[in-house]
Amino acid sequence: MATSEPExxxxxxxxxxxxxxxxxxxxxxxxxxxxxxxxxxLFQDVIRSYVNLLERCTQKAFITKxxxxxxxxxxxxSSEDSLSSxxxxxxxxxxxxxxxxxxxKIKEAVLDKQHARLSETQDDLxxxxxxxxxxxxxxxxxxxxxxxxxxxxxSLLECCQHxxxxxxxxxxxxSELLEDMIRWKQQAAARMNSRNERRVRAREAGIxxxxxxxxxKKVNIYEVPQSASLPSSPSSQRSESGERLERxxxxxxxSASATSPRILSSIRDLFEKKRRGNSVCSLxxxxxxxxxxxxxARVPARAIYTLDAHxxxxxxxxxxxxxxxxxxxGTDRVIKLWDIKAGVLHNRGTLEGSNEGITSIEFDxxxxxxxxxxxxxxxxxxxxxxxxxxxTLTGHSRKVTAARFKCNYRQVVTGSADRTVKIWDLHRxxxxxxxxxxxxxxxxxxxxxxxxxxxxxxxxxxWDSRAASCTQExxxxxxxxxxxxxxxxxxxxxxxxxxxxxxxxxxxxxxxMAFRAEGFKCGSDSTxxxxxxxxxxxxAGSADGSLYVxxxxxxKLETRLPDMHRCSVNAxxxxxxGEYVVSVDKSRRAILWSDV
Amino acid sequence: xxxxSSLSSLEFSSSLPPPRTRIFxxxxxxxxxxxxxxxxxxxxxxxxxxxxxxxxGVDFRExxxxxxxxxxxxxxxxxxxxxxxxxxxVQHYYRNVHAVVFVYDVTSAASFRSLPxxxxxxxxxxxGQEVPRILVGNKCDxxxxxxxxxxxxxxxxxxxxxxLFETSAKNPQGGKEGGRNSSDHVEAIFxxxxxxxKSQKPLVLSQPAGGNTVTLSRNEEEEQRGNWGCSxxxx
Numbered sequence: 001m002a003t004s005e006p007e008x009x010x011x012x013x014x015x016x017x018x019x020x021x022x023x024x025x026x027x028x029x030x031x032x033x034x035x036x037x038x039x040x041x042l043f044q045d046v047i048r049s050y051v052n053l054l055e056r057c058t059q060k061a062f063i064t065k066x067x068x069x070x071x072x073x074x075x076x077x078s079s080e081d082s083l084s085s086x087x088x089x090x091x092x093x094x095x096x097x098x099x100x101x102x103x104x105k106i107k108e109a110v111l112d113k114q115h116a117r118l119s120e121t122q123d124d125l126x127x128x129x130x131x132x133x134x135x136x137x138x139x140x141x142x143x144x145x146x147x148x149x150x151x152x153x154x155s156l157l158e159c160c161q162h163x164x165x166x167x168x169x170x171x172x173x174x175s176e177l178l179e180d181m182i183r184w185k186q187q188a189a190a191r192m193n194s195r196n197e198r199r200v201r202a203r204e205a206g207i208x209x210x211x212x213x214x215x216x217k218k219v220n221i222y223e224v225p226q227s228a229s230l231p232s233s234p235s236s237q238r239s240e241s242g243e244r245l246e247r248x249x250x251x252x253x254x255s256a257s258a259t260s261p262r263i264l265s266s267i268r269d270l271f272e273k274k275r276r277g278n279s280v281c282s283l284x285x286x287x288x289x290x291x292x293x294x295x296x297a298r299v300p301a302r303a304i305y306t307l308d309a310h311x312x313x314x315x316x317x318x319x320x321x322x323x324x325x326x327x328x329x330g331t332d333r334v335i336k337l338w339d340i341k342a343g344v345l346h347n348r349g350t351l352e353g354s355n356e357g358i359t360s361i362e363f364d365x366x367x368x369x370x371x372x373x374x375x376x377x378x379x380x381x382x383x384x385x386x387x388x389x390x391x392t393l394t395g396h397s398r399k400v401t402a403a404r405f406k407c408n409y410r411q412v413v414t415g416s417a418d419r420t421v422k423i424w425d426l427h428r429x430x431x432x433x434x435x436x437x438x439x440x441x442x443x444x445x446x447x448x449x450x451x452x453x454x455x456x457x458x459x460x461x462x463w464d465s466r467a468a469s470c471t472q473e474x475x476x477x478x479x480x481x482x483x484x485x486x487x488x489x490x491x492x493x494x495x496x497x498x499x500x501x502x503x504x505x506x507x508x509x510x511x512x513m514a515f516r517a518e519g520f521k522c523g524s525d526s527t528x529x530x531x532x533x534x535x536x537x538x539x540a541g542s543a544d545g546s547l548y549v550x551x552x553x554x555x556k557l558e559t560r561l562p563d564m565h566r567c568s569v570n571a572x573x574x575x576x577x578g579e580y581v582v583s584v585d586k587s588r589r590a591i592l593w594s595d596v
Numbered sequence: 597x598x599x600x601s602s603l604s605s606l607e608f609s610s611s612l613p614p615p616r617t618r619i620f621x622x623x624x625x626x627x628x629x630x631x632x633x634x635x636x637x638x639x640x641x642x643x644x645x646x647x648x649x650x651x652x653g654v655d656f657r658e659x660x661x662x663x664x665x666x667x668x669x670x671x672x673x674x675x676x677x678x679x680x681x682x683x684x685x686v687q688h689y690y691r692n693v694h695a696v697v698f699v700y701d702v703t704s705a706a707s708f709r710s711l712p713x714x715x716x717x718x719x720x721x722x723x724g725q726e727v728p729r730i731l732v733g734n735k736c737d738x739x740x741x742x743x744x745x746x747x748x749x750x751x752x753x754x755x756x757x758x759x760l761f762e763t764s765a766k767n768p769q770g771g772k773e774g775g776r777n778s779s780d781h782v783e784a785i786f787x788x789x790x791x792x793x794k795s796q797k798p799l800v801l802s803q804p805a806g807g808n809t810v811t812l813s814r815n816e817e818e819e820q821r822g823n824w825g826c827s828x829x830x831x
Contacts, residue, residue, distance in 0.1 A: 178652065178681075181652050181653065182652060182653045182681065182684060182685065184653075185652060185653025185654055185685060186653060186684060186685050186688060188653075188654070188656070189653065189654050189673075189685055189688035189689070190688055192656060192671075192673075193688060193691045193692060196619055196621055196671070196692060197692060199619060200619075203618075466722075469687060469691075
């Protein structure tokens with residue numbers, strides 16, 4: 001409505017100004033149309049719907065008026081209907097209620113049942129739990145038992161192992177015992193053997209003694225004719241040295257218990273020996289040269305000659321068994337030969353060939369050959385007419401400390417620092433036997449049956465020269481430095497570092513005699529002590545440079561000869577004539593002693 | 597065993613007989629279990645031992661017997677037959693032995709077969725032929741179990757010029773089965789050996805002296821061996 005007002009106004013104005021107004025009017029109309037178009041059309045729908053709405057509203061109001069007037073009578077029958085319907089509804093509802101209630105009951109019953117089941121289940125559960133607990137305890141128990149069993153098993157196993165170890169130990173012990181037993185048996189067997197041998201020897205000796213007694217009784221009967229035949233016997237026969245005599249005596253023992261003709265012949269044998277002994281006594285002055293037997297050694301009383309014999313220290317000295325020829329060997333690698341004339345030592349020659357110092361010297365029975373042991377691990381063998389060694393016996397691995405002829409002179413025995421004793425055949429110049437010893441061998445000697453060796457382990461060992469078995473050991477108090485065997489082969493002299501000389505009886509080796517002296521001191525590990533050629537005296541040099549001589553029969557010191565040596569005496573030699581003694585020392589000095 | 601040891605210790609402790617009593621060292625060797633111990637025990641104690649165990653090393657048994665008025669001590673060396681019990685002792689067995697008794701078991705052919713080995717061992721220890729040897733077949737009371745016939749043994753003994761004896765240390769009376777098979781008394785066997793030894797040259801230590809004399813004496817002994825044939829032993 002508001003919009004129509006301005007249009008009317010515009011329309012009224014337009015008659016006022018006809019031309020202009022016309023255009024104006026048109027313009028305004030146009031403007032208006034435009035405005036109308038923009039403003040009216042937009043709201044056309046709203047207006048229309050508003051009108052519509054109004055119409056409907058009035059319509060509604062009419063309707064409601066009509067209805068309100070019409071519903072009052074209409075409401076009663078409809079409420080009855082609704083009542084009935086309500087009633088039916090209520091009935092339905094009641095039915096529904098009943099149904100529901102039934103349903104509830106059913107549900108409750110179900111619930112009850114379920115409750116019952118639940119409780120039952122719970123009971124079951126409880127029971128099962130109980131059972132579970134029981135089983136668990138059972139398991140625990142079983143486990144415990146298992147543990148126990150395991151422990152028991154373990155302990156048994158341990159026990160078993162223990163027992164096994166014990167068994168092994170016992171077994172070991174058993175075998176040790178067996179070995180011990182075998183060792184004891186071995187010793188017993190060796191003892192039994194040596195006892196048998198001793199007894200046989202004692203028996204022989206007894207028979208020999210009886211024979212001697214018998215021989216002495218009847219000596220007058222035979223002496224005259226036999227001594228008459230003596231001087232004609234050639235000297236070469238006589239020279240078959242004491243060792244041969246010894247052997248014939250040995251034979252004599254063996255045949256002793258034989259039939260009577262044998263005894264007779266052996267007695268005769270004995271007389272022959274006796275006769276020789278007598279003859280030697282009667283010819284004491286000239287016997288010394290051809291014979292290897294001395295009947296009376298003379299104890300030295302004073303030094304008659306002093307000489308620096310070698311360039312270096314002298315280790316060994318030895319007289320020839322046939323003459324007053326002396327051999328000395330020193331650290332200066334040579335052996336020098338000396339002759340004694342008018343109480344003076346004359347150099348007779350030099351034997352060369354050793355590469356190191358000489359440790360020991362020995363003459364053979366003829367006095368024409370010399371055997372020496374050397375630091376250069378060999379033993380050397382010279383003939384006196386030749387200054388070059390005939391043989392060199394090599395094979396030891398350390399220095400050779402001693403070399404000796406065996407009784408038959410065809411073999412040589414050497415002892416060495418390499419703990420072996422070797423036996424050599426001189427014909428082949430070859431080692432025929434090696435005896436392994438446990439200890440450093442310082443000296444060897446040979447008797448008729450035995451090889452005897454002295455050792456640094458304080459023992460003297462006896463070897464059966466055939467079987468290479470140790471038949472006997474003689475223990476000493478100190479390292480053995482030297483050995484010597486008496487001229488009659490019955491006694492063994494040893495010098496040891498306990499400052500004593502020991503005399504061992506070879507026939508009854510348990511009897512011994514010790515020789516000591518105040519001031520006597522062993523100067524080195526190779527100090528050599530010797531028998532006098534008649535076996536009545538012992539001689540040894542001491543560390544203080546004195547010479548000591550003991551008497552074998554009394555066991556006492558015979559003499560002490562001091563002050564000539566300036567240092568320790570290494571070796572002593574006693575001439576076969578019994579007249580001279582030579583002592584040599586470390587400071588290359590040699591001293592000749594005599595009784596006059 | 598204890599009995600034996602006490603016996604032997606008793607023998608040891610007894611003071612040495614006067615040196616004039618000669619001792620004959622006789623070794624008894626043979627396989628293990630042939631009855632060396634029983635044999636020697638029988639001879640020295642006069643009865644069969646109740647129970648013996650393997651000999652270890654050697655057992656010594658001695659008995660003084662009298663022959664022609666001379667008292668002679670027979671020293672039997674009952675040696676171990678098992679190698680492990682004897683290995684280190686063998687040289688002691690053979691040292692200065694005067695006679696060797698080889699023993700085999702007539703019920704064991706193996707013990708008979710190993711005799712050559714024992715003889716060889718004997719030879720290796722440089723035992724001269726002059727040392728008397730005898731062969732003894734033991735356990736002949738078990739004649740029904742015998743595996744070694746007397747003929748075979750006799751052949752063997754002849755081949756090695758040894759006299760053969762068959763005996764039983766357990767039952768020396770033996771079964772008399774006719775012929776000369778009746779077994780020998782243990783005592784008689786050793787007495788025979790002792791007689792033989794006594795009639796031999798006086799015994800000496802068999803040490804080498806290296807001289808001619810020894811060679812000679814050996815020869816003599818060998819000559820004497822001629823008497824030591826087997827023929828004279830069978831009577």
